[in-house]
Amino acid sequence: xxxxxxxxxxxFFPQPxxxxxxxYQLSTKLIDRGHKVIVxxxxxxxxxxxxYLTNGLKVYHVPFFVLYRETTFPTVFxxxxxxxxxxxxxxxxxxxxxASLSSFCHEAILHARTMGLRTxxxxxxxxxxxxxxxxxxxxxxxxxxxxxxxxxxxxxxxxENTVLRASLDPLMVSVIPxxxxxxxxxxxxxxxHVTSPVDGRPLHHSLRPHDTITIVVISRLFYNKGTDLLxxxxxxxCAAHPYVRFIIAGSGPKAxxxxxxxxxxxxxxxxxxxGPVRHEEVRDVMVRGHIYxxxxxxxxxxxxxxxxxxxGLYVVCTRVGGIPEVLPxxxxxxxxxxEDDLVAATSKAIAALRQGRLETGRFHEQVRTMYSxxxxxxxxxxxxxxxxxxxxxEEFYGSSTGEGWSAARGRAGVQSFALIDRLKRYYxxxxxxxKLFCLCVVIDYLxxxxxxxxxxxxxxxxxxxxxxxxxxxxxxxxxxxxxxLGRKRSARYRDQGWEG
Amino acid sequence: xxxxEGLPAKSPAKFPVSGSRKAQILDPSRLAPEDAFYAQSPPRxxxxxxxxxxxxxxxxxxxxxxxxxxxEARRKRTKDRGRSxxxxxxxxxKKLLWVKQSYPDNYTDEYTFLDHLQRNPRLQxxxxxxxVADSTVIVQHVCSVIIFVCCFTGIFQExxxxxxxxxxxxxxxxxxxxxxxxxxxxxxxxQKMVExxxxxxxxxxxxxxxxxxxxxxxxxxxxDAVGIPxxxxxxxxxxxxPGISPGISLAVGxxxxxxxFASYSHLPPYGDxxxxxxxxxxxxIATIKSAILIYCALLGLSxxxxxxxxxxxxxxxxxxxxxxMGINVAFFDYGGGGxxxxxxxxxxxxxxxxxxxxxxxxxxxxxRLSSTTHVFSLTLFSIEVFGLFPVFRRHLRHVSxxxxxxxxxxxxxxxxxxxxxxxxxxxxxxxxxxxxxxSMLIVLAMGICSWxxxxxxxxxxxxxxxxDPARPIIRRRWD
Numbered sequence: 007x008x009x010x011x012x013x014x015x016x017x018f019f020p021q022p023x024x025x026x027x028x029x030y031q032l033s034t035k036l037i038d039r040g041h042k043v044i045v046x047x048x049x050x051x052x053x054x055x056x057x058y059l060t061n062g063l064k065v066y067h068v069p070f071f072v073l074y075r076e077t078t079f080p081t082v083f084x085x086x087x088x089x090x091x092x093x094x095x096x097x098x099x100x101x102x103x104x105a106s107l108s109s110f111c112h113e114a115i116l117h118a119r120t121m122g123l124r125t126x127x128x129x130x131x132x133x134x135x136x137x138x139x140x141x142x143x144x145x146x147x148x149x150x151x152x153x154x155x156x157x158x159x160x161x162x163x164x165x166e167n168t169v170l171r172a173s174l175d176p177l178m179v180s181v182i183p184x185x186x187x188x189x190x191x192x193x194x195x196x197x198x199h200v201t202s203p204v205d206g207r208p209l210h211h212s213l214r215p216h217d218t219i220t221i222v223v224i225s226r227l228f229y230n231k232g233t234d235l236l237x238x239x240x241x242x243x244c245a246a247h248p249y250v251r252f253i254i255a256g257s258g259p260k261a262x263x264x265x266x267x268x269x270x271x272x273x274x275x276x277x278x279x280x281g282p283v284r285h286e287e288v289r290d291v292m293v294r295g296h297i298y299x300x301x302x303x304x305x306x307x308x309x310x311x312x313x314x315x316x317x318g319l320y321v322v323c324t325r326v327g328g329i330p331e332v333l334p335x336x337x338x339x340x341x342x343x344x345e346d347d348l349v350a351a352t353s354k355a356i357a358a359l360r361q362g363r364l365e366t367g368r369f370h371e372q373v374r375t376m377y378s379x380x381x382x383x384x385x386x387x388x389x390x391x392x393x394x395x396x397x398x399x400e401e402f403y404g405s406s407t408g409e410g411w412s413a414a415r416g417r418a419g420v421q422s423f424a425l426i427d428r429l430k431r432y433y434x435x436x437x438x439x440x441k442l443f444c445l446c447v448v449i450d451y452l453x454x455x456x457x458x459x460x461x462x463x464x465x466x467x468x469x470x471x472x473x474x475x476x477x478x479x480x481x482x483x484x485x486x487x488x489x490x491l492g493r494k495r496s497a498r499y500r501d502q503g504w505e506g
Numbered sequence: 507x508x509x510x511e512g513l514p515a516k517s518p519a520k521f522p523v524s525g526s527r528k529a530q531i532l533d534p535s536r537l538a539p540e541d542a543f544y545a546q547s548p549p550r551x552x553x554x555x556x557x558x559x560x561x562x563x564x565x566x567x568x569x570x571x572x573x574x575x576x577x578e579a580r581r582k583r584t585k586d587r588g589r590s591x592x593x594x595x596x597x598x599x600k601k602l603l604w605v606k607q608s609y610p611d612n613y614t615d616e617y618t619f620l621d622h623l624q625r626n627p628r629l630q631x632x633x634x635x636x637x638v639a640d641s642t643v644i645v646q647h648v649c650s651v652i653i654f655v656c657c658f659t660g661i662f663q664e665x666x667x668x669x670x671x672x673x674x675x676x677x678x679x680x681x682x683x684x685x686x687x688x689x690x691x692x693x694x695x696x697q698k699m700v701e702x703x704x705x706x707x708x709x710x711x712x713x714x715x716x717x718x719x720x721x722x723x724x725x726x727x728x729x730d731a732v733g734i735p736x737x738x739x740x741x742x743x744x745x746x747x748p749g750i751s752p753g754i755s756l757a758v759g760x761x762x763x764x765x766x767f768a769s770y771s772h773l774p775p776y777g778d779x780x781x782x783x784x785x786x787x788x789x790x791i792a793t794i795k796s797a798i799l800i801y802c803a804l805l806g807l808s809x810x811x812x813x814x815x816x817x818x819x820x821x822x823x824x825x826x827x828x829x830x831m832g833i834n835v836a837f838f839d840y841g842g843g844g845x846x847x848x849x850x851x852x853x854x855x856x857x858x859x860x861x862x863x864x865x866x867x868x869x870x871x872x873x874r875l876s877s878t879t880h881v882f883s884l885t886l887f888s889i890e891v892f893g894l895f896p897v898f899r900r901h902l903r904h905v906s907x908x909x910x911x912x913x914x915x916x917x918x919x920x921x922x923x924x925x926x927x928x929x930x931x932x933x934x935x936x937x938x939x940x941x942x943x944x945s946m947l948i949v950l951a952m953g954i955c956s957w958x959x960x961x962x963x964x965x966x967x968x969x970x971x972x973x974d975p976a977r978p979i980i981r982r983r984w985d
Contacts, residue, residue, distance in 0.1 A: 132973035156612075162601045166620050167973040176619060180611035183603040230975050238980045304975035307603075326976045331603045343976035376604040385611055392612075403612070 016108035018047035035383030040477030062472035080109035155393040161328025188374035193318030222295030227258030232301030292317040316373040637956035649917035656924035668883035808882040830867035864892035
């Protein structure tokens with residue numbers, strides 16, 4: 007069974023970023039598996055209307071008022087008419103929203119439920135519970151996720167966070183990690199040839215004591231990326247290890263602090279600041295180093311450390327958020343988010359590298375087997391199966407379904423579209439918020455009824471589909487073959503670039 | 507070793523299913539945030555039957571063995587799923603993403619789910635008497651504001667001579683300064699002794715930690731030990747260069763009400779100077795110099811201050827000064843230095859806001875007075891009350907609790923009396939009535955507010971977990 011899926015998010019190409027590439031990669035792989043996928047986002051500068059990307063991925067750039075950092079202004083209802091039009095035109099069955107700061111996505115989920123569609127939400131980030139912005143976002147998230155069929159989180163920590171923020175049933179939340187396109191993050195080619203004649207093991211990291219070790223840092227230089235830790239640690243690492251160099255790529259408000267630190271400690275010749283690099287160039291920067299340092303203070307998944315490991319770098323990172331789940335212990339050293347501990351961990355990594363105890367040459371292959379978008383698409387497809395009733399409820403949720411679950415907390419796949427059931431779910435959101443949310447939902451429904459009269463369905467033309475690929479469904483025995491095939495195909499399509 | 511690998515093994519100990527808890531279970535498979543809130547025991551203790559039905563058939567309160575068997579059954583059930591490729595056929599679920607596991611993606615492991623959730627981790631239960639004692643800070647400040655207002659009213663209504671007021675307050679200030687100076691000396695001596703003791707203990711500590719640390723980190727530690735005094739010396743040299751600068755910084759530090767005290771006694775720059783006078787004496791001279799400077803400046807400025815807002819109507823003046831006094835009370839730095847929180851509050855609401863508001867209020871009020879002497883007296887009085895008195899109070903609190911209590915009591919009585927006199931129009935019996943009433947009222951308010959605050963504390967619900975942005979711990983040595 008194949009689906010017509012609409013990915014809705016504020017953040018999409020041409021803006022670079024993790025969420026954007028997640029949506030793109032996932033969509034491409036879903037198309038490879040025979041589904042029809044469209045992306046709905048707001049209009050970017052010079053990019054309005056309908057566009058096609060590689061692989062027949064259709065993107066709707068809806069003109070909308072952008073409030074702050076590419077997030078649209080949250081007008082609860084104004085997106086509905088055009089959204090309904092797109093959904094009917096494309097005969098979408100599943101609406102998949104991304105990113106909790108995207109008001110586009112929240113609106114889309116609300117309207118989709120009003121229209122009687124299945125909805126999925128993917129959360130890419132972590133939020134605290136203390137500051138005012140988080141409280142507001144959490145309330146909004148609770149509103150939207152009161153009536154959603156399934157939620158996908160990128161790490162287990164993220165799942166715990168989302169479950170707490172939106173008071174969800176944990177079984178309604180799946181953990182599907184991000185992935186990397188391993189082919190784009192190969193280590194340097196010549197390393198493959200430098201193997202020991204004796205046992206055939208790679209030799210390239212038997213560094214002599216005076217060979218320079220390069221530590222790479224690629225991150226936006228923001229407070230929450232741990233730039234303060236970096237600023238504190240670099241002089242100490244440089245002082246302790248005379249044959250260590252740094253490469254720092256990325257820009258941000260803290261860049262000036264980094265430069266000041268360099269000047270104060272006269273480290274300009276040992277620390278290279280590259281400024282912002284494009285995502286395509288990240289690999290070329292990474293392969294210049296031996297160790298990747300990631301001092302972030304909060305991170306839901308940390309795709310960049312997977313990319314670094316894929317490039318054959320040993321990863322030193324802080325033990326925060328979902329990071330401890332991401333890489334196996336032999337690829338990483340964890341540090342507490344403290345200056346002293348970060349320095350100690352880096353020193354340990356340098357020492358290990360000098361003694362040749364790390365087999366970084368095999369990281370790439372290992373990472374490739376761990377994370378692939380094909381796998382992500384397959385797992386997402388199972389979520390779609392589960393919510394649309396292809397998988398039985400028991401198979402999807404386990405055998406103890408339903409008991410003690412009221413309509414107010416109904417489960418996906420069995421969740422009713424009836425307005426009164428939906429209202430019950432929203433009403434539980436809070437003393438005041440519940441009533442407000444109910445009001446919003448009722449108005450949304452009235453708008454829907456009005457739109458049905460004003461612009462009847464049969465007046466909206468259905469579009470012709472891009473030629474679909476034959477459905478690629480796994481049979482239980484041939485999973486590995488399917489993954490292999492998918493990977494080959496993906497490699498081919500990737501080479502054509504983002505835009506068709 | 508990842509942090510999560512060891513957890514399932516530990517879990518049986520943390521898995522009590524007591525009757526009373528079970529009774530609370532309304533909905534066994536529900537996992538709402540409240541699950542984490544209610545019990546001191548880990549949340550999963552309350553939902554014995556697994557949401558996935560793992561423990562349901564196999565004797566609800568899942569010992570690890572039962573869980574293992576259930577996992578087995580589960581795996582059989584899900585074997586036909588494609589992704590169970592599973593190089594690792596271990597039964598236990600791991601909180602890892604890089605391992606291909608034979609569990610569905612929405613599997614919720616009841617042993618590790620929300621394992622790292624902390625609720626109110628830094629909760630300090632309030633104690634009644636401590637709260638009452640701490641509330642004296644607020645009471646003192648409010649009382650001094652009341653006294654100031656009453657003094658102004660007295661001066662304005664020509665019932666009190668402004669020179670009397672400023673004379674009394676100035677002599678009080680001088681007395682306070684002498685006391686303060688004495689304490690500074692005491693503290694400096696104590697500080698020196700502590701530093702000496704610390705220096706010796708740091709050496710010992712450094713040696714032991716260096717021996718336990720890895721070989722790589724040893725050179726850095728040695729560098730630390732060398733680096734710290736060097737950096738300190740640098741700071742000292744830069745800030746203590748010209749002879750006048752400490753005095754000026756002191757004079758500036760006073761009226762802001764900022765906790766000049768701690769930083770002031772920390773810095774040893776005065777020792778660097780090659781003067782015949784001792785650093786303490788120099789300091790005193792500088793203070794006296796700045797005091798005289800302020801005095802003269804005020805003398806010169808008071809005619810200007812007098813006419814500054816003369817053209818504004820009295821109604822506006824009363825309203826403005828009331829607002830400014832309110833700002834002063836609201837934004838006053840009650841934290842009092844020391845403690846981790848005070849830093850944060852100091853950055854967010856600079857203490858100077860409160861002081862400036864008060865001084866501005868007095869400036870505005872001064873325009874209603876009749877002569878330059880009046881204006882001068884009122885402004886000087888306000889500097890003493892809002893600039894210097896808080897510094898003294900703050901330090902008094904550090905030095906002696908008893909003196910603090912006595913001062914609070916005196917202030918409360920004085921404020922009550924002042925209100926009585928002002929309201930009644932100058933009768934002394936009213937002052938007594940006022941002070942008795944005022945002190946009773948304030949004691950009552952302190953008690954009720956403290957009790958109320960303790961009552962409110964049970965609604966405190968802070969959730970912390972691995973998703974919170976970590977707080978980096980950085981030694982501020984490179985600034």
